[in-house]
Structures are given as structure tokens and as C-alpha cells.
Amino acid sequence: MQEVRIPKKHLTEILDIANEWTVTNGVSFKAGIEGSENEKVTHAPYTLFPSQVPTPIFEQARQSMTEFSRVMHKVANDHSFLSRCLKNVIEVDPFMIGLWNIYLKVREAGIKQSLMLGIFRNDFMMTFKEGCKPGEIVKAEDLDLKHIEINVISASFGGLVEQLAKLHKLTLNLCGKQHSIIEMPENRPATGIANGLIQAWKLYNNSQAVILFLVDGKENNTIDQRWIEFKIYEQNPGVRVLRRTFIDFHERGSLSNEEKLMIDELEIAVVYFRDGETAENYRSEKEWNGRLIIELSAAIKSPCIQYQLMGSKKVQQELARPGVLEKFVASKETIDMLRATFADQFSLDLGSEGDKAVDMALASPEKFVLKPQREGGGHNLFDADMVNFLSEHRNSNERNAYILMQRIYPWQQQNYLVKPGFPVNLSDVVSELGIYGIFIGSSTKELENYDCGHLMKTKTSGTNNSGVVSGLAGLDTAFIY
Amino acid sequence: MQEVRIPKKHLTEILDIANEWTVTNGVSFKAGIEGSENEKVTHAPYTLFPSQVPTPIFEQARQSMTEFSRVMHKVANDHSFLSRCLKNVIEVDPFMIGLWNIYLKVREAGIKQSLMLGIFRNDFMMTFKEGCKPGEIVKAEDLDLKHIEINVISASFGGLVEQLAKLHKLTLNLCGKQHSIIEMPENRPATGIANGLIQAWKLYNNSQAVILFLVDGKENNTIDQRWIEFKIYEQNPGVRVLRRTFIDFHERGSLSNEEKLMIDELEIAVVYFRDGETAENYRSEKEWNGRLIIELSAAIKSPCIQYQLMGSKKVQQELARPGVLEKFVASKETIDMLRATFADQFSLDLGSEGDKAVDMALASPEKFVLKPQREGGGHNLFDADMVNFLSEHRNSNERNAYILMQRIYPWQQQNYLVKPGFPVNLSDVVSELGIYGIFIGSSTKELENYDCGHLMKTKTSGTNNSGVVSGLAGLDTAFIY
Structure with missing residues (x-):
């Protein structure tokens, strides 16, 4: 990005401002999980400036979100399709076997809650079309938008990126770059996610029941979760939010009248999972049992076990086969739009x-x-x-x-990646573009379906994996041109 | 405060939320000033709930602010009164001698900037009138409001308390206590201070000149200062803010054409002192020389040397003598209002x-x-x-x-004082009430004069001094009833 080459002295000043802005405005991780470090925060890795995305590419990603959510919801409700997709996986993958067994038990006990709440993030990469050589300004028509994965459980960073979006407006101002509302649109995923949780809470229809954040209890990325909690209080001061772990449910959770999910004498309306997405989160049978109690209940779960199965790579691969999307989508136009992004x-x-x-x-x-x-x-x-x-x-x-x-070999740009304890230089970076989406529905009804903001995850060019928590990638937002 | 007695379990939850809210929303100190600690923040000491102030008492403090600012501005412009007041002090107090010598040099060189910018905070205590015994609810008529001091240099915590005011609305909500806009009014001192700095910057009338924060460079209370900087960017994205120390001015500061204050090739429109209020801030002649260069310049200073002299305890004591206020105020009503608060x-x-x-x-x-x-x-x-x-x-x-x-033996209430690393219990506490005020004027004209929010500083009953940075007191806001 030509515009972000700035004199070293001025850069240092903007960096100082940005670093203090981030820890002051909650673009933060816990400094540690033990003792006094648990009371401190430090900034999450972030890019000093937004990375570029051409308008048509951004719109393509955004517009496919609600259609994709609708498809995935249908997939999650299609038992025979799920079974067929996962048949071979659940012979060999212990984690998938664990999830599948819970799914079977839920079906056996009878589904107590027909409503499903999706808090999704679709991740994309931008790659050059064959034969295209990038010039000074990259045009939308030179790029392909490729879908990488759908995140259906613990889709994170909505809280941090809603704050970061404000910083990026400031850093552009600080180096004298004007921007319009089109280039830097409002970006409020935490607000949108909080709204989804509140809508589900209302649908549960017991004002005494609470929203539960199912958390790890030993993690440094709690601030991102807290933002969503704070946005809930802002939108509806009457809602109480609890934070509990799988172990808490194993030890103290219960099903009252065989279906109401209870813990510490409180009824749970909605469970928002910020743990449980991967094998490592289930250290023992206790965690699996905690998960089972939750899944057997009438609480609205984000995600329910069907959603988590639907989010597996195997399902996405099967969905990408010729003719399969057609089972779930009637409109040829929609099919073409979705399929165009499939790798x-x-x-x-x-x-x-x-x-x-x-x-x-x-x-x-x-x-x-x-x-x-x-x-x-x-x-x-x-x-x-x-x-x-x-x-x-x-x-x-x-x-x-x-x-x-x-x-996918994504489009390479330049940006400053800021990580605690590392020197900051203008580097070649590549980005993933994630679009947040909220879905609420039963097997027969769609009640909510909207997209709510975006995340860019940006890393130094040439590194393969891209964890933000592990410090390999930084949080970023899009500059849309 | 009866209402804040809450079950221990629920208290722990509210405390967890409040602690993460504070570090996420910048009610923060730096965790340390060296190395990686400098990249971390922890929460400032604060009270979990607002402390009570009866409406008439709060209004009395608030309404006296603009009148008091006007008086103090006149005092600062009255050379013979200042000389008379400080005559004996400047025989014995090396710090006051240092300030006085700068004042004399500024007068000798000729005053290059007629405008003065006051960023003040008046601190008060509430004490029981003789013979009054507190009942369940303390009435305004049982209380005396007593002025403790005026802060004219580095009057701090406007940034942190503007954020804390939002937390206190949340914590009241979390324990089910409704509140109105009268009980918890908007409290935005940082916004008001930033506005004062921008107004002064405009009056300087050079859009290329910058606002300078004169800072210590080795302190943990930088976030409070940054809030004011961020509010400046919000209100006027075209203004550039620098942070420099006295030593920087000693080494690189200069007076161009004998009056323009320059550093690093930038012209300074406004200097906002967040250092220099006490003897310990001047470790060597270098700091005194840095201060002198600034005072000799045409930059608008908050405070100028006259203001700092006017803010001394000796001047306040002389002003409290019978008949002295009458020299500076015409209205009998105003004199009575101010004098009523004097200890x-x-x-x-x-x-x-x-x-x-x-x-x-x-x-x-x-x-x-x-x-x-x-x-x-x-x-x-x-x-x-x-x-x-x-x-x-x-x-x-x-x-x-x-x-x-x-x-003054202030009114004792109950509240939860939250300090990093200390257990939190319902304690007997006492509070100071501080009102922020902004003043801009020359010796003949008043251009701005407004009050802008408040701070409560609350400490455990029985401790004498009340530093927030030293952890003896916590930040607090008023619940007005």
C-alpha cells in the first residue's frame, strides 16, 4: 500500500499512539492466565493500517454470507446427508466420533429445542486469476475470491475487530489519509453477535433465564468474549450473562424436568460456545459429559451439535461436489454465486x-x-x-x-504487523477476509439471517498457518476501494 | 450504601465483569514503565459502585466552579497581590523560588502570549454540620461542602473517570438497581478538557502548529493522558498531538523569532502540562531550563507560570481572609457562595x-x-x-x-474499593468530590468558562493522604440523589 510508507519518526509516533489506543480500547489479550498476569492485558497482534479489498470482491463475500448460512442450516437438518458425508470420518477420527455419539444421543432422547442459533464466520482469500500480473493498483477483475472455511463454533475476534475498526480510521487520519464511509464502512460484528444472542434469548421466552458463555476458563482471549457480553448489557440491561466451563456442567449442571438446563440454580436460555471446537478442548470424559448435558437440554445452543458436524471440512468437501448444492438451493443464480467461491x-x-x-x-x-x-x-x-x-x-x-x-496463493500487499515484543517493519503480508453471519431457525422456519461485519486476518507472507492467538497473524480490517 | 450489599457469589461475578470491563475500556494504568511491562496495562484502583452525593451539595460544588475559575484568573493577573501573598514563601521554599524566578524572567522578557488556558479541578469534601448525627439517609441540610484545593497543573483522571462513569451505570444495572439521568448524569471531563485544548489551539491560529503534552516520560498514568489525546482526534482529526519532556525542551526546544516555541521542527500552539507540578519533577537544572523555554514562548500554556503560582496553598489561604474575595468579585451573592465553601x-x-x-x-x-x-x-x-x-x-x-x-472529617459511606492484588470487601470509605473546569482568557477578556464533569476520589476511612496513583484511593463517580 503506497500510502502507508511514512517517515520513520512519524511512524514511531503513530505506533505509540496505536499501541496505547489498542490497550485502552480493548483490542487486547490477557497478559497471562495465572496470578497477577491475569489482571493485566496487552494488545492483540494487529496491523497498523487496514488492508485493501476491491469493492466487488468485498460485496461478493458479504452477499454470499446469508445464502451460505441458509444452505448450511439445511445441511445440519438433513440427517441422511450428514450421515453419508461423515460415514468414513467417524470410523477413524476420535474427535468426530465423540461429536457423532452426542448427536446420536440427542436424537435418541428426542430433540428438546427446535431452534438453532448460528454465529458463523466465513473465511475467504483473494487470489490472482491465472495469467494476471498485479500492477500498481489491483483490479477486482484480476482476483478470484475463494472460500476457505466456515467457522460455526467459537468464531472469534468479533469483539476485538469492532474496536480495531475504529483504530484504523484513526491511524489513516494520523498519516493524513482521508477516507469515506464506503472505504471504511461501519464494522460491528460484536454488536451483531450480541443481537443474535439476545434474539435467541427472547425466543426462549423466560426473562429469568440467563445467557451462558461456555468458556475454557484458562485462556488469554477472554476480552474478545467480554466485548460480546458488554454489547449484550448495552442492548438489553435486563439480561444476565454467566461464564461456565464444561467441567462446571459435569460437576453442577443438570436437566430439570428432563430438559431445562440448570446450573447454580439458574436456568439457561442460550449457550454460546467459546470452547469445544477441537479435540484438545476435551481433556477427559468430564468435558464430553458436560457437553452432553448441554446438548440434551432445551437451551438454544450456538452451535448445537448438528451445526458443529455440519461445519466439518468433510461436509464442505461433499457440498463442493458437482450437483450437491442443488439439493439445498433452488435458485440457479444463488448456486452459481456460491460455487464461484468454492476452492x-x-x-x-x-x-x-x-x-x-x-x-x-x-x-x-x-x-x-x-x-x-x-x-x-x-x-x-x-x-x-x-x-x-x-x-x-x-x-x-x-x-x-x-x-x-x-x-490458495493469496494476493500479497504491504502493511505493518504489530506484535508485542517484536520490531515493526513494513512487510509483505497476505490476508484472509472473514464475514460474520447470524442465523436463527428451526427445521421449517427461518427467523433471523443477516451478515454483521468483517475481519481481516493478516500474516507475513510465506507463513502457512495463521493463528492470531498464537501471534502468527494480526487482526486487520478492510480498506474497500 | 444499603443497596450495594449483595450476596458474595453474585458480587464475585460482578467484580469479574467490572475488572475485565475496566481493562477493556481504559480505566487503566500501565503495569510498569520498563520493558514489556510498559506494553501491559492493569486497572486503576476504583470503586465498584458510585458514592452518594445529595443533589444540592453536588450543584453547589458544580455552580461554584465557573465563579471560582474567574476569581483565580483575576488573581493570576494581579502581580501585586501574587507578590504580597508569596513574599514569605519565596524566601524559604526552593520549589516556589524556582517558579517565581521563571515568572520574573517571563515578565522581564515581556509576555508573548496574552491568552491563558486553565484546566482546573476543584476538590471538595462533604462533612457533617456540628450537632448533626447521620440517620439512614443523609440529608443535604446536614452537610457542609468544604473546598479543599484547586488543582491548576496536571489536574488528572478526567480520562479515566469519563470511562468509569459508564462502568458505574453497568454495575448498578448488574445488581438490579435502576437509575435516572439525574442520579447518574453524563460525566465527560476528558471530552471537556479536549475541547478546551482545541479551542486554545484554534485561538493560536496556525493550523500547522501542534498541541504538546508535556509529560514525565517515566510514569504509569499515561492512559489518562491518552484519553484526552484520543478525544482531541475525535473532535478534530486535523490536530496533531506530540508528547515531549522538559529534558526534550532543554535539549532540542527553541524559540524561533524569539517567541515561537519549536521542537523537532514543529511549532507548538498549546502546551498541556502533565508534569512539573511539584519539586520532585525538577530533578536538575535541565528540567527548570526546559520549563523556562516553554514559559518564555508565545505558546498557550495550561497552566502558564502565573496560574501555577496562583494555585499555591498560600494564595488560597490569603484569599480566604475576610475582605479579600471582595477585591476580585463584585457580586455579594457570588462572594457568599464561594466563601461558604472555604475551610x-x-x-x-x-x-x-x-x-x-x-x-x-x-x-x-x-x-x-x-x-x-x-x-x-x-x-x-x-x-x-x-x-x-x-x-x-x-x-x-x-x-x-x-x-x-x-x-475536615468527611461523611463516611460504604463501598467496595477495588485495587489490583488486594481482596475486595464492603468497607467504610470517605470521598473527595472534584469538579473539572475550563477557562480561557486574557487579562481583559474571558473567552471560555465552563465546568465539565466530576471525579470522586474515594479511600478507606481513617487513611490520611489520598493518592490514586499510589493506590491509597480509588476512582469513583457520584450517585446524585
């Missing part, structure tokens, strides 16, 4: 189709990425790691736990 | 009047406090310390550096 995806299930995919990946490893059924960064295998895994498990059904996906 | 004050200057005051203090030490010419907490002498000092310096002119003041 190429391949089943690795044992069999000839999977063998073909393995051969393809081994022949050109640079063109692919290997993805397990997990959300959140850091789980994917690239390059030599992918080759080693596929060579080793060529004839083992362990490969069923993965899908193969076209590897 | 009894006595000169300790060597001589018979001072001797009488010393005898009085030694006879009933519990009725008095000994105050040097300093702003900020922690400098006053009470009880045995006072007796020792007065006994030792009974016949020495060192006592000229102090004044004797009626000791």
Missing part, C-alpha cells in the same frame, strides 16, 4: 477416487493443502508434512479423517 | 498571627492539617507529623512554606 476439494476416502487425489497431491504438493475436521488455525498440513502423511497413510483409512483442498 | 485557613508566617496559629494547632492537632505549596496527594502533614514539624520549626521561617487548614 477445488477432494475426498481422500479409501478407494479409487481417494487414490487419485493422493496421487495428485504427491505429484504437485505445492498445489494442495491437507485439512482435518477441525476449526481454528494450526491444524492443516502443507508441503513436506503433507507428503509425509500421505505417503505413510497411503493405504490406511486414517486418511479418511482428512480432505484435500486446492492451495 | 478555615491560617497563615504560619513568622510573627504574632502565625504564632497564634501554631499554638492553636499544637493545642488541638486533630482539628488541623499542615499544607505545603504543592499540588497532588501525599504532601500534607497530620497529627504527630504536624506536631513534630511545628515544634521543631516554631521559631524558624521554614514554617512560612506551609499554611494551616481546618481538618
Whole structure:
């Protein structure tokens, strides 16, 4: 970004202001989880300026959100489709087996809550079309928008990025760059997520019941969660928010009259999961049991177990097969819009189709990425790691736990990535664009469906995984031109 | 406060929310000033709930602010009155001598800037009238409002308290206590202070010149200052704010054309002092020289040297003498209003009047406090310390550096004082009420004069000094009933 090259002295001043702005305005992580460090905060990694996105690309991502949410909700309600997609995965992946068993128990007990609340984030990358060489200004028509994943559980950073969006307006001002409401639109995912939780709470229809944030209890990313809690109080001061862990539910949770979810004598209207997205979150049977109690209840869950299954990579890969979207969407136009963003995806299930995919990946490893059924960064295998895994498990059904996906080489820009304890320099960076979406519905009715803001996750060019909590990537927002 | 007794379990939850709210919304101190601690923040000490103030008492404090600012501005412009007041002090107090010498040099060089900017905070205590016993609800007519001091340099916490005011609305909500806009009025001192700085910047009339925050450079209370900076950017994105120290001015500051204040090739329109209020801030001649360069310039200073002299305890004591207010105020009504808030004050200057005051203090030490010419907490002498000092310096002119003041025993309430690393319990506390005021004028014209919000400083009952930065007192706001 030409505009962000600024003299070193002025840069230092803007950086000082930005660093103090972030910790003052809650673009923050806990400094640590133990003792006095737990009372301190430090800034989350962030970019000093927003990264660029052409208007048509941004609109394409935004507009596909509500359609994609609708599709995914239908998928989650289609038992036979889910079963078929996950058949091979739940033979080999212990985590998916755990989720699947809960799903079966919920079905067996009878579904106590017909409403489902989705708090989603769809992540995309921008990549150059074949043959396109970037000039000084990158045009929308040179770019392809490629869908990377849908996050359906603990989709994070809505709180921090709503604050960061305000900082980016300030940093642009500080280096004399004017901006319009189109270039820097309002970006309020935390407000939108809080609204979704309150709408669900109202639908539960007991003003004495509370909203529960299901948390890890030992994590440094609590501020992001608190923002959503604070926005709830702002929008409806009458709602009480609790924070409890899976272990709390294992130890003290109960089902009153076989369905009401209770803890510490309080009835829970809505459970918002900020834990439980991956195998590591279930350290013992206690966590699985806590999850089960919640899922068996009449509380509205974000996500319910069906949603989490629907969010797996395997389902996304099956959905990308020719003809499959057509089962869930009537409009040809919508199908085309969604399919245009799908990256190429391949089943690795044992069999000839999977063998073909393995051969393809081994022949050109640079063109692919290997993805397990997990959300959140850091789980994917690239390059030599992918080759080693596929060579080793060529004839083992362990490969069923993965899908193969076209590897995206995203558009490279320049920005300043600010991480606590690291020097700040103008660097080559690449970004993911995430769109937040809220969905509330039953198997027959759609009650809420809206998109609510965006996140850019930006990392130094050349690093593969992109965790913000692990400090590999920084929070960012879009400058739309 | 009856209403704040809440069950321990619910209290813990409200405390958790409040602690994360404060560090997320910038009611914060730096965790430390060195290395990585400098990148972290922790919450400032604060009260979990607002403390009570009866409406007439609050209004009395608020309404006296603009009148008092007007008086003090006149005092600062009255050379012979200042000289007379400070005659004996500047024989013995090295700090006051330092300020006085700068004042003389400024006068000698000719005053380059006729406009003065006051960013003041008047501190009051509420005390029971003689014979009044507090019942369940304290009535305004049982209370006396007593003026404690005017802060004219580095009057702090406007930034933190503007944020805290929002928290107090939330904590009341969280324990189910409704409140009206009268009980919890808008409280935005940082916004008001930023507006004062911008008005002064406009009056300087050079859009290329900047606002300078004169800071210590090694302090943990920078967030409070940053809030005012952020409010400036909000109100006028075109203004640039710099932070520099006295040493920076000693080393790189200059007077261009004998009057324009320059540093690092930038012209300074307004200097806002957040350092220099006390002797300890001037570690060497370098700091004094930095201050001198600033005072000799045409920059608008908050405060200018005259204001700082006017803010000394000695001037306040002389102003409290019968017949003195009448020199500066025409309206009998205004005089009565101001004088009603004055505590009894006595000169300790060597001589018979001072001797009488010393005898009085030694006879009933519990009725008095000994105050040097300093702003900020922690400098006053009470009880045995006072007796020792007065006994030792009974016949020495060192006592000229102090004044004797009626000791105030403030109204005791209950509240939860929250300090990092300390357990939180419902405690007996006492509060100071501070009113922020902005004044801009020359010796002949008044251009701005408004009050802008309030601060309560609350400490455990029985402790004498009340520094917030030192952790003895907590930030608080008023619940007005």
C-alpha cells in the first residue's frame, strides 16, 4: 500500500499512539492466565493500517454470507446427508466420533429445542486469476475470491475487530489519509453477535433465564468474549450473562424436568460456545459429559451439535461436489454465486477416487493443502508434512479423517504487523477476509439471517498457518476501494 | 450504601465483569514503565459502585466552579497581590523560588502570549454540620461542602473517570438497581478538557502548529493522558498531538523569532502540562531550563507560570481572609457562595498571627492539617507529623512554606474499593468530590468558562493522604440523589 510508507519518526509516533489506543480500547489479550498476569492485558497482534479489498470482491463475500448460512442450516437438518458425508470420518477420527455419539444421543432422547442459533464466520482469500500480473493498483477483475472455511463454533475476534475498526480510521487520519464511509464502512460484528444472542434469548421466552458463555476458563482471549457480553448489557440491561466451563456442567449442571438446563440454580436460555471446537478442548470424559448435558437440554445452543458436524471440512468437501448444492438451493443464480467461491476439494476416502487425489497431491504438493475436521488455525498440513502423511497413510483409512483442498496463493500487499515484543517493519503480508453471519431457525422456519461485519486476518507472507492467538497473524480490517 | 450489599457469589461475578470491563475500556494504568511491562496495562484502583452525593451539595460544588475559575484568573493577573501573598514563601521554599524566578524572567522578557488556558479541578469534601448525627439517609441540610484545593497543573483522571462513569451505570444495572439521568448524569471531563485544548489551539491560529503534552516520560498514568489525546482526534482529526519532556525542551526546544516555541521542527500552539507540578519533577537544572523555554514562548500554556503560582496553598489561604474575595468579585451573592465553601485557613508566617496559629494547632492537632505549596496527594502533614514539624520549626521561617487548614472529617459511606492484588470487601470509605473546569482568557477578556464533569476520589476511612496513583484511593463517580 503506497500510502502507508511514512517517515520513520512519524511512524514511531503513530505506533505509540496505536499501541496505547489498542490497550485502552480493548483490542487486547490477557497478559497471562495465572496470578497477577491475569489482571493485566496487552494488545492483540494487529496491523497498523487496514488492508485493501476491491469493492466487488468485498460485496461478493458479504452477499454470499446469508445464502451460505441458509444452505448450511439445511445441511445440519438433513440427517441422511450428514450421515453419508461423515460415514468414513467417524470410523477413524476420535474427535468426530465423540461429536457423532452426542448427536446420536440427542436424537435418541428426542430433540428438546427446535431452534438453532448460528454465529458463523466465513473465511475467504483473494487470489490472482491465472495469467494476471498485479500492477500498481489491483483490479477486482484480476482476483478470484475463494472460500476457505466456515467457522460455526467459537468464531472469534468479533469483539476485538469492532474496536480495531475504529483504530484504523484513526491511524489513516494520523498519516493524513482521508477516507469515506464506503472505504471504511461501519464494522460491528460484536454488536451483531450480541443481537443474535439476545434474539435467541427472547425466543426462549423466560426473562429469568440467563445467557451462558461456555468458556475454557484458562485462556488469554477472554476480552474478545467480554466485548460480546458488554454489547449484550448495552442492548438489553435486563439480561444476565454467566461464564461456565464444561467441567462446571459435569460437576453442577443438570436437566430439570428432563430438559431445562440448570446450573447454580439458574436456568439457561442460550449457550454460546467459546470452547469445544477441537479435540484438545476435551481433556477427559468430564468435558464430553458436560457437553452432553448441554446438548440434551432445551437451551438454544450456538452451535448445537448438528451445526458443529455440519461445519466439518468433510461436509464442505461433499457440498463442493458437482450437483450437491442443488439439493439445498433452488435458485440457479444463488448456486452459481456460491460455487464461484468454492476452492477445488477432494475426498481422500479409501478407494479409487481417494487414490487419485493422493496421487495428485504427491505429484504437485505445492498445489494442495491437507485439512482435518477441525476449526481454528494450526491444524492443516502443507508441503513436506503433507507428503509425509500421505505417503505413510497411503493405504490406511486414517486418511479418511482428512480432505484435500486446492492451495490458495493469496494476493500479497504491504502493511505493518504489530506484535508485542517484536520490531515493526513494513512487510509483505497476505490476508484472509472473514464475514460474520447470524442465523436463527428451526427445521421449517427461518427467523433471523443477516451478515454483521468483517475481519481481516493478516500474516507475513510465506507463513502457512495463521493463528492470531498464537501471534502468527494480526487482526486487520478492510480498506474497500 | 444499603443497596450495594449483595450476596458474595453474585458480587464475585460482578467484580469479574467490572475488572475485565475496566481493562477493556481504559480505566487503566500501565503495569510498569520498563520493558514489556510498559506494553501491559492493569486497572486503576476504583470503586465498584458510585458514592452518594445529595443533589444540592453536588450543584453547589458544580455552580461554584465557573465563579471560582474567574476569581483565580483575576488573581493570576494581579502581580501585586501574587507578590504580597508569596513574599514569605519565596524566601524559604526552593520549589516556589524556582517558579517565581521563571515568572520574573517571563515578565522581564515581556509576555508573548496574552491568552491563558486553565484546566482546573476543584476538590471538595462533604462533612457533617456540628450537632448533626447521620440517620439512614443523609440529608443535604446536614452537610457542609468544604473546598479543599484547586488543582491548576496536571489536574488528572478526567480520562479515566469519563470511562468509569459508564462502568458505574453497568454495575448498578448488574445488581438490579435502576437509575435516572439525574442520579447518574453524563460525566465527560476528558471530552471537556479536549475541547478546551482545541479551542486554545484554534485561538493560536496556525493550523500547522501542534498541541504538546508535556509529560514525565517515566510514569504509569499515561492512559489518562491518552484519553484526552484520543478525544482531541475525535473532535478534530486535523490536530496533531506530540508528547515531549522538559529534558526534550532543554535539549532540542527553541524559540524561533524569539517567541515561537519549536521542537523537532514543529511549532507548538498549546502546551498541556502533565508534569512539573511539584519539586520532585525538577530533578536538575535541565528540567527548570526546559520549563523556562516553554514559559518564555508565545505558546498557550495550561497552566502558564502565573496560574501555577496562583494555585499555591498560600494564595488560597490569603484569599480566604475576610475582605479579600471582595477585591476580585463584585457580586455579594457570588462572594457568599464561594466563601461558604472555604475551610478555615491560617497563615504560619513568622510573627504574632502565625504564632497564634501554631499554638492553636499544637493545642488541638486533630482539628488541623499542615499544607505545603504543592499540588497532588501525599504532601500534607497530620497529627504527630504536624506536631513534630511545628515544634521543631516554631521559631524558624521554614514554617512560612506551609499554611494551616481546618481538618475536615468527611461523611463516611460504604463501598467496595477495588485495587489490583488486594481482596475486595464492603468497607467504610470517605470521598473527595472534584469538579473539572475550563477557562480561557486574557487579562481583559474571558473567552471560555465552563465546568465539565466530576471525579470522586474515594479511600478507606481513617487513611490520611489520598493518592490514586499510589493506590491509597480509588476512582469513583457520584450517585446524585
